[in-house]
Amino acid sequence: MKTRITNLFNIKHPIIQGGMHYVGFAELASAVSNAGGLGIITGLTQKTPQDLAKEIVRCQKMTDNPFGVNLTFLPTVSSPDYPGYINAIIDTGVKIVETAGRNPQEYLPGLKDAGVKIIHKCTSVRHALKAENIGCDAVSVDGFECGGHPGEDDIPNMILLPRAADELKIPFVASGGMADARSLVAALSLGADGINMGTRFIATQEAPVHENVKLAILSAKEIDTRLVMRSLKNTERVLNNSAVEQLLAKEAVLGKNLKFEDIIDVVAGVYPKVMMEGKTDSGVWSCGMVAGLIHDIPTCLDLIERIMSEAESLIRGRLADMLK
Ligand SMILES: Cc1cc2nc3c(=O)[nH]c(=O)nc-3n(C[C@H](O)[C@H](O)[C@H](O)COP(=O)(O)O)c2cc1C
Numbered sequence: 001m002k003t004r005i006t007n008l009f010n011i012k013h014p015i016i017q018g019g020m021h022y023v024g025f026a027e028l029a030s031a032v033s034n035a036g037g038l039g040i041i042t043g044l045t046q047k048t049p050q051d052l053a054k055e056i057v058r059c060q061k062m063t064d065n066p067f068g069v070n071l072t073f074l075p076t077v078s079s080p081d082y083p084g085y086i087n088a089i090i091d092t093g094v095k096i097v098e099t100a101g102r103n104p105q106e107y108l109p110g111l112k113d114a115g116v117k118i119i120h121k122c123t124s125v126r127h128a129l130k131a132e133n134i135g136c137d138a139v140s141v142d143g144f145e146c147g148g149h150p151g152e153d154d155i156p157n158m159i160l161l162p163r164a165a166d167e168l169k170i171p172f173v174a175s176g177g178m179a180d181a182r183s184l185v186a187a188l189s190l191g192a193d194g195i196n197m198g199t200r201f202i203a204t205q206e207a208p209v210h211e212n213v214k215l216a217i218l219s220a221k222e223i224d225t226r227l228v229m230r231s232l233k234n235t236e237r238v239l240n241n242s243a244v245e246q247l248l249a250k251e252a253v254l255g256k257n258l259k260f261e262d263i264i265d266v267v268a269g270v271y272p273k274v275m276m277e278g279k280t281d282s283g284v285w286s287c288g289m290v291a292g293l294i295h296d297i298p299t300c301l302d303l304i305e306r307i308m309s310e311a312e313s314l315i316r317g318r319l320a321d322m323l324k
Pocket of ligand 1: 019072145288
């Protein structure tokens with residue numbers, strides 16, 4: 001399948017693995033890229049720019065195909081050395097960056113001068129248009145269903161994607177709720193040039209996370225995620241667990257008076273405990289509603305090939321048959 005996204009990133013299939021904290025290591029990024037998709041290393045999971053450079057080199061040894069690095073500009077407890085991370089990306093020759101969160105404008109000239117293509121992840125049409133205006137090459141449009149930060153507009157992809165298609169000139173991928181061939185074909189129909197998947201890629205053989213995390217996703221249904229930190233305007237969709245229930249109870253009591261410090265113990269420093277040690281109840285961690293569509297733990301190659309072959313059957317079979 002050829003789309004504007006496969007052309008832009010020089011990849012075989014229009015499937016991107018979104019950056020994921022403590023999941024997007026070289027093992028997963030290289031597996032996705034080797035399968036013909038676009039793997040992404042999560043920049044800020046690496047504690048320093050030097051560590052990121054090492055992770056990129058590790059990934060380069062595992063794949064000859066293009067892969068990218070995610071740089072997330074979210075309110076974080078510490079203030080990361082973004083210029084340092086960008087130098088690590090440029091110096092190691094990575095040519096694709098997925099930005100997310102705050103406007104990446106101040107970092108674009110340096111990246112563009114180095115020939116890096118930028119795909120910005122955003123949750124609204126106005127932010128997608130802004131990304132286009134400041135010179136991003138593509139956008140990843142993240143609907144309300146998505147795992148992680150869906151923003152504050154609460155627009156699901158059934159509306160958001162065609163709205164983006166109506167307004168944008170640059171290519172875009174559908175993100176949030178994407179799991180299988182049906183998602184891909186629907187996203188293409190709604191005007192996207194491919195899909196970005198987060199949660200689905202955690203439940204793969206190569207995702208270097210604890211088995212408990214994969215099993216938690218397999219057991220979850222589409223009704224098992226919750227939105228936390230709404231009153232802080234830092235909404236995150238997470239898998240429900242006992243820590244999340246306690247956090248929501250606290251949010252209900254404190255209401256608009258809630259401060260980040262009140263909840264820091266269940267939202268900061270949680271990812272290593274969950275992803276590495278498998279303590280899935282130790283705090284809040286992102287997960288999409290799409291968990292309800294995930295029932296197995298395939299290799300990235302099997303997953304991507306299955307999506308592509310079933311998408312072809314869907315288009316040539318079910319959809320074409322309807323026109324006969
Ligand atoms: C565990 C987890 C961690 C994530 N961490 C990040 C991150 O650090 N930066 C980022 O831009 N997006 C992050 N995301 C969002 C994904 O890149 C992607 O946009 C999202 O998962 C898409 O929705 P889906 O889970 O329904 O596929 C994360 C998602 C998950 C599930």
